[in-house]
Amino acid sequence: MRVSRIQVLPDRLVNRIAAGEVVERPASVVKELVENSLDAGATRIVVELSQGGRSLVRVEDDGCGMDADDALLALERHATSKISGHGDLDRIATLGFRGEALPSIAAVSRFALTTSADPAEGGVRVTVEGGRLLGAEPVARPRGTTVEVRDLFFNTPARRKFLHAPETELRHAQETVTAAALARPDVGFVLRHGGRTLLEAPPAPDMAARFSDLDRRRGGEPPRRFSEQAGSVSAFGLLAPGRPGGRPTLTLLVNGRPVRDRLLVGAVFRVLREAGGGLGGARVVLAVELPPEEVDVNVHPAKTEVRFARSRTVFAAVERALRAGVAAVRGHVPVNRLEGPAAIPADGGASPGAPSGSGADGPPALFDHPVYGTPRGEGGGVAEVPPGEVPPRGETGSLHTAGARPGPADTPFGRLIGQYRNSFLLLEDRWGLVIVDQHVAHERVLYDRIRRQLEGAETPSQRLLEPLLVELDGALARAVPRVRELLARVGIEADPFGEETVRVSAVPVGVDREAVEGLLRELLERATALDGVPERVAEELEEELAAGLSCRAAIKINHPLTPAEQRALLEDLARTENPHRCPHGRPIVLRLSQEEMERRLGRR
Numbered sequence: 001m002r003v004s005r006i007q008v009l010p011d012r013l014v015n016r017i018a019a020g021e022v023v024e025r026p027a028s029v030v031k032e033l034v035e036n037s038l039d040a041g042a043t044r045i046v047v048e049l050s051q052g053g054r055s056l057v058r059v060e061d062d063g064c065g066m067d068a069d070d071a072l073l074a075l076e077r078h079a080t081s082k083i084s085g086h087g088d089l090d091r092i093a094t095l096g097f098r099g100e101a102l103p104s105i106a107a108v109s110r111f112a113l114t115t116s117a118d119p120a121e122g123g124v125r126v127t128v129e130g131g132r133l134l135g136a137e138p139v140a141r142p143r144g145t146t147v148e149v150r151d152l153f154f155n156t157p158a159r160r161k162f163l164h165a166p167e168t169e170l171r172h173a174q175e176t177v178t179a180a181a182l183a184r185p186d187v188g189f190v191l192r193h194g195g196r197t198l199l200e201a202p203p204a205p206d207m208a209a210r211f212s213d214l215d216r217r218r219g220g221e222p223p224r225r226f227s228e229q230a231g232s233v234s235a236f237g238l239l240a241p242g243r244p245g246g247r248p249t250l251t252l253l254v255n256g257r258p259v260r261d262r263l264l265v266g267a268v269f270r271v272l273r274e275a276g277g278g279l280g281g282a283r284v285v286l287a288v289e290l291p292p293e294e295v296d297v298n299v300h301p302a303k304t305e306v307r308f309a310r311s312r313t314v315f316a317a318v319e320r321a322l323r324a325g326v327a328a329v330r331g332h333v334p335v336n337r338l339e340g341p342a343a344i345p346a347d348g349g350a351s352p353g354a355p356s357g358s359g360a361d362g363p364p365a366l367f368d369h370p371v372y373g374t375p376r377g378e379g380g381g382v383a384e385v386p387p388g389e390v391p392p393r394g395e396t397g398s399l400h401t402a403g404a405r406p407g408p409a410d411t412p413f414g415r416l417i418g419q420y421r422n423s424f425l426l427l428e429d430r431w432g433l434v435i436v437d438q439h440v441a442h443e444r445v446l447y448d449r450i451r452r453q454l455e456g457a458e459t460p461s462q463r464l465l466e467p468l469l470v471e472l473d474g475a476l477a478r479a480v481p482r483v484r485e486l487l488a489r490v491g492i493e494a495d496p497f498g499e500e501t502v503r504v505s506a507v508p509v510g511v512d513r514e515a516v517e518g519l520l521r522e523l524l525e526r527a528t529a530l531d532g533v534p535e536r537v538a539e540e541l542e543e544e545l546a547a548g549l550s551c552r553a554a555i556k557i558n559h560p561l562t563p564a565e566q567r568a569l570l571e572d573l574a575r576t577e578n579p580h581r582c583p584h585g586r587p588i589v590l591r592l593s594q595e596e597m598e599r600r601l602g603r604r
Contacts, residue, residue, distance in 0.1 A: 022104040025163060026053020026152060027172035029105055031258075033147050034180050035095035036102075037061035040145065043203070044188040047177055052169030052193075052475075054152060054160075062144040065117040068124040072136060075113070075128065077103050095257055102147075107131035108159070109152050115145040130155040165482070170475040171528035174198065178214055179251050179258035182285050185210035196499065198473055211238050211285060223283070226325030230317035233310070234289040239325035242281030247526070247544070248272050253287040254295060260304045264288070267315050271322045281522070282329075286322070288314060406430055411567055412574035413589070418566075423557035425566055432594040438561065438569065439554050440582035445572040446550035447583045454489050454542050460509045461491030468504040468513050469497060476524040477502055483527050486541060490549060492516060508553070515552035522548055547583040 023029060030047055037045045040063025050056035066074060077100060105111060106128040116123030116139075123141035127134040153160035163169060170193055181189040181201050191199035204210040211223050227236035242248075250268055252259055264286070272282055296307040308314045406428045407415045413436065414429030425441075427434040480496050487494050491508035507516045526544050555561070561569070573579045573588070580588055598604045 022100055023108060023152070025172060026057055026169050027176045029053065029057045029109075029149050029152065030059065030173045030176045031180075032101035032105065033057070033059035033149075034177065036147075037063055037145070038180070038184060038187065039094045040064045042144070042187060044190075045180075046190040046192070047173075048192045049170065049173055050194060052166035053173050054163055054166060054169060055150065057149040057152070057173075058146065060144070060146040062142070065123070065141075065143050065145050066115045067117050067121070068136065068138075070117075071113055071115050071124050071126050075103050075106060075126065075133070103131070105149055108154075108156055110150040110154065112148040112150075113145070114139060114141055114148075116141040116143055119143055165479075167475045167478040167482075168528050170478075171525075174473070174475060175529075176258070179253070181214060182207060182210055182251050183253045183256045183258060183287075193474060196474055198475070207285065207287070208238055211240075215240065215283065223285075224325055224328040226321045226328060228317045228321035228324065230313050230320075232291055232294065233313050233317045235286065235314075235317040235321040236289075237284065237286040237321070237325070239322070239329055240283040241329050242283050247522070248282045248284060251285045253285070254297075254306050255289060255292065256287075257297060257306075258304075259306050261306055263311070263315065264318060267318050268322060271319055271326065284322070284325075286318065288318065290314070411570040413570055416563070416566060416570070418563075419561055421558070422560045425561075425570065427570075429591075431591055432597065433592040435590045435592070436570065436573070437586075437588055438559070438566075439556055440586050440588045441569055441573045441579075442554040443550045443582045444576050444579065444588060445569070446553055447546050448576045450490055450546040450549055451542075453491075454486075454546065461493070461506045462509050463493075463506045464504070464513070468507075468517065470502045470504060470517050470520055472500055472502060472521065472524065474500055475528055476521065479524050479528050483523055483541065486538070486545060487520075487523075490545060492520070494520060508549070511549065511553045515549075519545070519548045519552055550583060 022032065026049065030049075030053065034045060034047065037059060040061060042061035042063035044062050046058075046060045048056065048058040048060075102113070107130065110130075111128040112125060113128075114123060114125045119140075119142050123139050124136055125139045126136045153163070174191065177189060177191045177199060181187075181199070185204040185207050188203045189199060189201045190197065199214070201210060201213050204213060208223060208225060215223075223238035223240040225236070225238060227234070229235075248269060250265060252261060252264055252268075254261070268284060268286060272284075290308075294309045296309075409415050409429065411427065414427040414434050417426040417428060419438075420426050420435075423438060425436040425438055427436065477496055477498075477500050480494055480502055484494060491506065491511075492504065493506035494502050494504045497503035502520065504513075504516055504520065507513065523541065523545055527541055582588055595604070
């Protein structure tokens, strides 16, 4: 008899395969269970974790609950109350719809479901272990549902060994709950870990109020609202500036569903990057609302990605909305324009009624602005110094034989003229006027120096007479041992001091206490968020540490420098690996060409 090589897999094996797609880590369990609670109409959701969710994930809600028959049926694959036909799949309005989450989770854990639709009739408790139903028994319970997931991946050790440290898993779970809380401010959320309450957010009137509740520990400026409407697409959200040297954080919601759409994330980060300095550590909540039939949420096993029917419209609305948010944060900065010769009267004074700010009919802006100006390279007369074009020491001469000629160079960038508004260094070279941003120049110098220290160079540090105590949430505080050695290599001595406090006993010479506090917080956030090969994670953390510390330790604007200090800074900058860009990508040196000045002044 012929034996078929193709066979139908048993249900328990199918559920474990499905679990591999749906359940990546404890945060995936939290996401699926919280979404079920929201779909059930819950007004309060309590999430409890142990060991970052590896040992226990418990989600309790006060939603509609289920009777005994529905509770058992919910553990069958593709059993759901949220869709019933083909048409429903084309316009999904709920967070869940496949009916795969509960059986997939139960297949790789010790699982218990306790639920009640009517307290008068009682509830039911269903227990499952590794996909095998152990029993169902009546229990007393108020209306709602509680799901307990213990020992995740206990029967799939190959998957369990890929889980990360408890603090990293906790960090991902916190981000999941935070995103759900921002998406549904009308619902109360509580997150506990190991008996400690990490998050408690009562129902709020709107997203801004919920953002403030969740962000209270950080302090800083309040968020600014932004919005844009493009036909049936609405893009709105909140933008809080954050710390200039940090990394942006983004919560992205599409029809109330937290997602990780790479194209939308790229659009947001591009706008922040183009806006220049000051928004590196911005915190953004972006919500996109559009008709359900115009978005496909059924393109990823974990429902974390979406596809838009009119993607260009969505991306355009997002970019316009976020640019408005950037403008609200920074305020409208006037861009002055030079008037042509016809606007200058014979006596050399200003012509009557001549505009002093930007005008629609004036000539192009001399200096572009990241929000309101022209894109770099499209007029404006300011060009970034090309890589490798730092003039050799002592080089003189002019690019043009006619017109004003430069003086002899006394720095690697030309002849030093002086400091403008205690913020920029002005020089002249054979191309024209050179402008150096002293803060980002010093940042580049320090960055290269810190990288050498991380590679083994000696690091000077100073002990604090009174240690600095930094308050953090539990997940960040528990991650200190992972970065302690890295911090020590740049002169920062830090160790845990209680459940939610870190004690800093020594800091690098020349770095103030507040800068170290912000740097420590951001480094721990990255340490708990990064996944991957340990060597690669260590490399990324070194990069984060060097960039963050150099930004905080660098001289600021409105800081006077003596001529000797100005020349020393330019000498140090010329010796760096990249004297034209700071570690965050901002330009250091700009040039106003001689040709452009002569043209603007009517000499050409």
